[in-house]
Amino acid sequence: MAEPLLVVKDVSRHFGGLQAVSHVSLTVHQGCITALIGPNGAGKTTLFAMISGFLKPSGGTIRFCGEDITGEPPHRLARRGIARTFQIVQPFSGLSVCDNIRVGAHLHYRSRDEAGRVANEVGREVNLGAMLDRPANTLTIAGRKRLELARALATRPKLLLLDEVLAGLNPSEIREIVPLIRGLRERGITILMIEHVMQAVMSLADKVFVLAEGRIIAEGTPPQVATDLSVIEAYLGRGAAMRLGAGHVR
C-alpha cells in the first residue's frame, strides 16, 4: 500500500518549559476527512501550526506525499498543496471578498484576469457569490469562515487543514456548511480538521484522533472514539467514565 498523504511521526513541540505537543504521530489518508479533537489547551492548534509550517517542531518528522516537509516555511507548503484556515479568521479586511480569494488563486495563476475568474468560481462554490464585491470586513462571522475556506480552496490544495471552521456558527449555519465540506471530499480534497462541534465530527469524519495534554490518547472511527473510556475521562475528568458507568448500571 502507498504511503498515506500525510504522516506525522513522533512530533514534539515545547515552549520554554511547557510541553505543548509531545511525541504525536498521526496519519491522514488520501480522500478522507480526518478529525482532530480534544479539550481546550490539548495542543491541537500547535500541531496544526507545525503541519502548516508556521511553527517548527522541536522533534519528529512530518511527511507529505512521501517527502519530508519538516520545518518548511508555509509558502513552500502551500505550493506543495497544503492549505489552512485560521481558527481566528484572518481576512484581508481592506479588500473585497473577491480580491481576498484572488490572492489564493494567484498561487497558480499569474494573470489578474485568470486569478479573478478562479476567485469568482470558488466564491460561488462556497455560496459567497452575492457578496464578491463587498469589502471583507462587512461579512458576518459565518461569511468570514466561508471566506477563509474559499481563500484556501483557491490555492487548489491536496490537503486542506481546517481549524475550527464551525466554531461560532449557529446550528442553521452549521447545517449549511457541513455539506460543503463533504462536497470537498467528494472532489478529492483530503481534509484534516480541528473541530469542537461533535455533531459535525460524527457526521463528517472518517477517522478521529483525540489529543489531550499534548498526546494522542485515542484514535478510530467516530463511534469508537465516542465510547472510549480515556476520551470520556479527558473531557469530563478522571473517574468520570467509572461514575457514568456506575450510573448506567443503577
Added chain:
Amino acid sequence: MKTFAPILIVVVALAAIPLMVHSNVLLNFLVVALMIALAGQGWNILGGYGGQYSFGHAAFFGTGAYVTAVLQVRYGINAWIAFMLGILGGALVGAVIGALSFRSGLRGSYFALVTLAFAEVLRIVASVAPITGAGVGTLVKLDLSFAALQFESRAAFYWVILTLVAIALVITHVLERSRFGAWLIAIRENEDAAMALGVDTTAVKLGAMVISAAMTAAAGCFYTQYFLFVDSGIAYGTWMSIEALLTPIIGGIGTLFGPLLGALTVRMLGEIARSVTGDAPGLDLVVFGCVLILVVWFMPRGLAGAVADLARHLRRPKHVSATREMSRG
C-alpha cells in the same frame, strides 16, 4: 490600456504648465514638489502598498544624490550614466537594508526604527568620509549642456522630473494590477494569512523595497543635477525621510496619485504658512503642523481617499432613488 488613461491625462496636463506659465518662482516650486512626489512615490510602494513603514527613505535619496555627484566630480563619469548608477546604488542599499531587516523578521515599529537608524548611520558616515567631501559636501561643476544633464531653463528640468514621475506612476500602476502587487497588498492586510496562501513574504517585501528605494533614489539623483550641491544633512537628513512618508500619507496612502497630490498640497501649505506668518521664525512650522493634524484627523485615508468618498457620496443618492423608482414602477 484603458486603465492608463488617468495617468496620461494628469501627465499631459502637468506637462502643459510651463507652456502657459513662465514664472521661475512657480516653476521652481513645481520642480521641488515633483521631486518630493517622486520620493513619496517610492515610499508609497513599500509603505502604502506593502504596509512596511520606513522612517529612513533618506538612505535611498541620499545614496542617489551622492552617487550622482561623486561619480561626476571625482571620476569624471557622464552625468546621465551617473544618474542611472545613482538609481542602481539606491536600489542596492534598499536590497541590503531590506535583506537584513526582513530576513530577521522585523515588522511594524521595529522595521521603522531600523530604517531610521540606517539612514542616520549613512548620514554620519557621509559627514566624515573623504569621498563624499565630508562636512564640506560635494559641488558639481556648472556645465549647462544636455550632455551634462543641466539646463538653463527651469522648464527643461521640470519636464525631466515630470518624466521621472510619469515613469514611477506607470510602474506603480502596473504593479498594482500584477500578481506581485496582489501579494504585496495581501502582506499589508495580513502577513500570516498571506503566508498561508503561498506568498513568500520575505521575497515580496524585499522586491518592494528595491523598487521603492530605486524610485526615491531617482529623486536624489535629480536633486544633485538641479541644485548641483549635496552634503550629508541634505542627502541623508531626516527631512527627506519625513517628506517621503508625509506626502503619501497626506495624499492618500496606497493610492496611485496619493504622493503627487500630497506633495503638491504639503508644499503649497508650507508656502502659505510661510507667507501668513511673515518673519517670525518657526511659526510657519506650527501652522503647518496644525493643518497636518487636521488633515489626518478628518481625512484618515488622505486626500485621494476623501475625493473617492466624496465621489461615491455624490453618486449613491442618485443610484438609490433610481432603484426606488424602478421598484415602484
